[in-house]
Structures are given as C-alpha cells and as structure tokens.
Amino acid sequence: RSFSPAGVTRIKPPENTVGFRDTNGDGIGDLPGILSKLDYIKSLGVDAIWICPMYDSPQYDMGYDIANYEDVYAPYGTVADVEAIIAACHERGLRILLDLVINHTSYLHAWFGESRSSKSSSKRDWYIWRPAKYDVDGTRRPPNNWRSFFGGSAWEFDDETQEYYLHLFAVEQPDLNWENSETRKAIYDSAVTFWLDKGIDGFRVDTVNMYSKRSFANAPILDERLEWQPAHSLFCNGPRIHEFLHELGQILAKYDAMTVGELPHTPQIADVLSYVSTKEKQLSMVFQFNVVETGTGDPTFNTTPRNWTLPDFRKRIAQTQELVPTDGWSTSFLENHDQARSISRFGNEETPEYWALSAKMLAILVTTLSGTVYIYQGQEIGMVNFPLEWNIEEYKDVNSINYYKFIQDSTKNDPTAVKRAKEALAHLARDHPRIPMQWDGTANAGFTTESAKPWMRVHDNYPTLNVEKQQSDSKSVLAFWQEALRVRKSFPKVFAHGVFSDTDPSNESLLIFEKIGDGQKLLVLLNFTTETKPIDIGKRLGGKPRKAVLRNYEDEPLDFLRALEGRAYLLDN
Numbered sequence: 100r101s102f103s104p105a106g107v108t109r110i111k112p113p114e115n116t117v118g119f120r121d122t123n124g125d126g127i128g129d130l131p132g133i134l135s136k137l138d139y140i141k142s143l144g145v146d147a148i149w150i151c152p153m154y155d156s157p158q159y160d161m162g163y164d165i166a167n168y169e170d171v172y173a174p175y176g177t178v179a180d181v182e183a184i185i186a187a188c189h190e191r192g193l194r195i196l197l198d199l200v201i202n203h204t205s206y207l208h209a210w211f212g213e214s215r216s217s218k219s220s221s222k223r224d225w226y227i228w229r230p231a232k233y234d235v236d237g238t239r240r241p242p243n244n245w246r247s248f249f250g251g252s253a254w255e256f257d258d259e260t261q262e263y264y265l266h267l268f269a270v271e272q273p274d275l276n277w278e279n280s281e282t283r284k285a286i287y288d289s290a291v292t293f294w295l296d297k298g299i300d301g302f303r304v305d306t307v308n309m310y311s312k313r314s315f316a317n318a319p320i321l322d323e324r325l326e327w328q329p330a331h332s333l334f335c336n337g338p339r340i341h342e343f344l345h346e347l348g349q350i351l352a353k354y355d356a357m358t359v360g361e362l363p364h365t366p367q368i369a370d371v372l373s374y375v376s377t378k379e380k381q382l383s384m385v386f387q388f389n390v391v392e393t394g395t396g397d398p399t400f401n402t403t404p405r406n407w408t409l410p411d412f413r414k415r416i417a418q419t420q421e422l423v424p425t426d427g428w429s430t431s432f433l434e435n436h437d438q439a440r441s442i443s444r445f446g447n448e449e450t451p452e453y454w455a456l457s458a459k460m461l462a463i464l465v466t467t468l469s470g471t472v473y474i475y476q477g478q479e480i481g482m483v484n485f486p487l488e489w490n491i492e493e494y495k496d497v498n499s500i501n502y503y504k505f506i507q508d509s510t511k512n513d514p515t516a517v518k519r520a521k522e523a524l525a526h527l528a529r530d531h532p533r534i535p536m537q538w539d540g541t542a543n544a545g546f547t548t549e550s551a552k553p554w555m556r557v558h559d560n561y562p563t564l565n566v567e568k569q570q571s572d573s574k575s576v577l578a579f580w581q582e583a584l585r586v587r588k589s590f591p592k593v594f595a596h597g598v599f600s601d602t603d604p605s606n607e608s609l610l611i612f613e614k615i616g617d618g619q620k621l622l623v624l625l626n627f628t629t630e631t632k633p634i635d636i637g638k639r640l641g642g643k644p645r646k647a648v649l650r651n652y653e654d655e656p657l658d659f660l661r662a663l664e665g666r667a668y669l670l671d672n
C-alpha cells in the first residue's frame with residue numbers, strides 16, 4: 100500500500116463524497132444518515148434512490164476510485180449498514196440503485212497491486228500497460244498524447260516495472276483492461292453480483308461508454324497550446340463496447356435489475372439508441388449530457404463557462420426527447436453530483452422571489468419531460484451554488500483543484516486568468532452539489548452536530564434555505580416539487596411517455612413545448628427571462644378556459660408570462 104504514483108501534485112484526499120447526513124458527529128456523511136432520512140425521501144414522491152459510491156476507497160475522486168467492491172468505506176459504515184438500507188427501502192416501496200464504477204479501480208485495489216508487481220504477474224493484463232517512448236535525446240514519453248479528464252497525461256509511469264499505465268481519470272484511477280475476459284468475469288463477480296445478491300434493484304453505471312478503447316493512436320490536436328489532447332473519439336463508444344454491455348446485460352437480466360448508464364460525449368441519437376434500444380438488451384436508460392452541457396466549455400476545459408441561448412438549450416432538450424417514440428427510454432434531469440446547481444446555471448437568484456420562481460419553473464421543466472426523472476439531493480429545496488467570495492481552499496474536488504492549478508501554472512499566475520478561473524469554478528465546479536445538505540437552521544444546517552466540523556463548508560444561506568423551513572410552508576419549493584411529482588404520476592401517459600415537440604424553436608425568451616400521449620396534450624410554457632413577455636395563451640388553449648395543472652404564480656393571465664413564470668396545461672388532443 101506504499102505505492103504512490105509519481106509526477107502528480109499530491110492532494111489531500113477529501114474524507115467524503117456528498118454530504119447528505121452525518122449521524123456520529125465526525126463531520127462526514129454516512130450510511131446511517133441515509134437510513135435516517137428514507138421517510139423524508141419517500142415523502143418527496145420518488146420511487147427509487149441512487150447512492151453514489153460508498154465502497155472502500157482512498158477517496159481521491161470522492162469514492163469513484165474503488166479499492167474493494169465488496170467492502171464499504173469505514174467512515175460511512177459497513178456492508179451491514181447497506182443491507183439495512185436495502186431492507187428499509189424495500190419496506191417503504193423504494194428501489195435502490197448503487198453506483199457501478201468499472202472503467203477503473205483505485206490504484207489501491209488488490210488487482211492493481213498484483214498487476215503492477217511484475218510484467219509476468221497473472222494479472223498484468225488486467226490493466227492497460229504500455230512501454231515508454233523515447234526521443235532521440237533519451238527523453239522518456241508516454242505512449243501517446245492523451246489527456247486525462249482531470250488534466251495532465253492519461254498515462255503514469257511506474258518505476259517498479261518501467262512501463263506506463265492508462266488512467267482516463269485521476270492518476271489514482273487506473274483503467275481496467277476489458278479486452279481480457281478473465282478481468283470482465285472478475286468485475287461481474289465482484290462489483291456486480293456481490294450487490295445484486297444482497298437485493299439491490301440495479302445500478303447507475305459510471306462512464307458506461309469507455310470500456311472498449313478504439314486504439315492507442317495519438318489524439319487529433321484540438322488545442323495547439325496543450326501538450327495533452329482530449330481523446331474521446333478514441334476511447335468512447337469503442338468497437339467492443341456493445342458486446343461488453345450485452346454480456347453484462349445477461350447477468351443483470353437474471354436479476355431483473357435496471358440500469359442507468361452515464362453516457363458522456365455521445366450527442367447523436369442513433370449512438371444513444373445503440374445502448375438503450377430494448378432489442379439490444381444492454382441498458383435500461385442513460386444519462387445523456389446534451390442538456391447539462393449547455394453553457395459549458397470546449398472538451399478541453401469543460402469547467403470554463405460560455406454563453407448559451409435558449410434556442411441552444413431547447414435543442415438539447417429535444418435531443419433527449421427524441422428517444423421517446425423509439426424502443427428506447429430517456430431520462431430527465433438537470434443536476435447530479437458532477438453538475439453545479441441548476442438555479443445558478445439556468446435560473447436567477449438575484450432576489451428571493453426570483454430564486455423561488457426559478458426553482459419552481461425548472462421543476463416544471465424537469466417533471467414535464469418524458470423519460471425517468473432524476474432529482475439530486477438539495478434540488479428539491481432549491482439549493483444554489485456557493486458564492487464566488489469563498490476561498491479557493493473550499494474547493495475539494497480533484498477536477499476543480501487540477502483545473503485551477505493548471506491555469507495558475509500555464510499562465511504563470513496571470514491575475515486576470517486566475518480570477519477568471521475562480522469565476523469559472525464558482526459557476527460550474529463539481530463542488531457545488533457536494534456541500535452539506537441543508538436540513539434545518541441549527542449550526543451546520545443539521546447536516547452534522549453543532550460542534551462538529553463538516554468535511555465541506557456549509558452554505559451561508561442555510562438559516563433561510565433548509566428542509567425544515569420549507570416543510571412548514573405550503574408554498575415552498577419543496578411543496579412544489581412534491582406537487583409536481585404527484586401531478587406527473589397522475590398522468591403518466593402524457594407526462595412520462597408523451598411525444599415532445601418544440602412549438603417555438605427560435606424563441607430566445609420563452610420555452611414552449613407540447614407533449615402528446617394517450618389522447619391528451621400537455622402544453623408547457625416557461626419564461627426564462629425576468630421580463631414580462633406577451634404571448635397568446637388563450638389561443639394555444641384552443642379558446643377554452645383551463646386551469647393549469649402546474650404553475651408558479653397565483654393567477655393565470657392569458658396574454659403574457661411574467662418573470663420566470665412557468666405553467667403546464669392539460670388539454671384534450
């Protein structure tokens with residue numbers, strides 16, 4: 100366990116992944132914390148929960164670096180705690196998904212220990228090792244120019260056997276070699292069936308399209324200033340990926356388990372369908388990135404924000420909805436542990452009024468789209484990004500830390516560039532969704548005991564923005580989400596299965612769309628600006644008086660939408 104990959108800045112690993120709830124006062128969220136809040140989760144009107152990786156891990160990527168698939172990270176609890184959650188979920192009619200992280204393991208996984216021990220190890224081929232390249236002057240170089248997702252080369256040289264190993268993510272996350280059938284079998288036996296046998300209902304499958312590498316050729320130069328280039332086209336959606344997922348699918352089918360795969364860098368519907376088409380028997384559904392990538396940077400620096408327009412945003416929504424009339428299935432979401440808060444990105448938090456309107460308007464958007472809806476902890480109470488004023492030390496995510504350091508180093512600490520990097524993080528960093536959940540108005544927001552030091556700083560707005568406060572307010576964001584999910588479930592044919600059409604694709608201010616299903620039509624009208632915009636709603640309702648099934652203002656004038664107003668109407672088709 101002494102092995103430490105060379106050539107990287109050692110960062111102190113954070114103790115935790117997301118901060119849901121701490122029950123023993125060590126400042127770290129834990130499994131009993133999840134157990135204690137299942138009734139709350141159930142009360143939202145959801146059917147299932149997905150738990151981010153709770154496995155044994157040195158936490159270089161907040162648990163997405165797994166050292167043992169069959170054990171739990173001790174500060175979170177034990178395998179028995181997970182079993183208790185499984186049982187408690189099922190008692191309440193909730194299903195439970197775990198996170199399946201099988202593109203890579205931690206460098207501390209026993210498989211990697213054996214693999215790196217010698218070139219003749221029986222597990223050598225379980226990871227991806229390649230010899231170094233040498234310049235004429237003897238300078239050692241990695242096998243190719245690939246950039247890792249978290250910056251720097253995607254290859255790390257190991258002194259022990261004088262070869263490089265591939266890591267698409269952090270240095271501490273070596274990629275498994277899926278070409279080796281023995282490796283695949285070990286993955287299925289350990290990561291997959293160990294937990295299915297314990298009764299979980301399925302998995303969220305991490306980086307589901309990266310297991311089959313196309314080749315190890317140099318990536319095309321996308322940005323000449325960079326030594327290492329993004330190589331998605333060479334490792335995403337590779338030649339054997341569907342064969343692998345079909346193999347995995349056969350195991351999952353035995354357990355009737357559902358899956359939601361994470362599908363980055365795959366914007367085209369035909370490619371998405373190759374994973375989720377029912378006849379392919381691979382995945383139940385996937386998270387497409389089209390919508391959440393709105394307003395993010397180029398593939399090299401996805402942390403850098405860029406301007407976005409409503410026509411761009413709605414085109415991306417339409418791309419996810421295109422799956423609905425096929426034999427595949429879609430998802431609807433705006434947040435997860437990798438995405439900054441949606442209100443801070445797509446809404447407006449300038450005033451408390453705008454904040455609440457945005458939260459509800461975005462809730463209407465997410466709950467009226469077809470597919471399976473996913474909401475992320477804190478989204479149901481309208482949690483927002485932490486402010487720009489927070490020190491850079493408050494950022495704990497490896498992606499944020501490396502990004503900031505890269506900008507500092509590559510610009511020789513140019514103040515303008517460094518300031519811009521900090522602004523970028525304040526807008527898009529993965530840290531925003533990971534700060535402690537805001538349960539109540541006591542010190543530390545009820546996430547942990549009042550005297551404990553939470554592993555990440557609590558948002559300053561917790562005294563006014565918390566679950567307890569919203570539970571006693573029938574007009575709260577929380578109450579609105581509950582209502583929206585209830586209405587959605589009352590009309591599943593049109594809310595969850597309806598066929599989407601954008602009626603005003605070039606409108607820069609109003610997002611208006613229709614859904615058709617089972618003789619019904621759902622009309623959704625959302626104003627993304629803070630100005631009142633004229634629109635003939637009466638005409639769109641066919642001249643008949645209607646009451647909106649969802650709305651974020653008290654009354655329903657028929658010739659305009661006010662700031663951040665949202666409404667959904669059900670009509671006969």
Ligand code: TEU
Nearest residue numbers: 160163200248268305306363401437498
């Ligand atoms: O994310 C994979 C992924 O492709 C991105 O969303 C990633 O977070 C981003 O590109 C980083 O720049 C998954 C997990 O959701 C993420 O938390 C993990 O860090 C990653 O895999 C590695 O396991």
Ligand code: CA
Nearest residue numbers: 121123127129
């Ligand atoms: Ca704890």
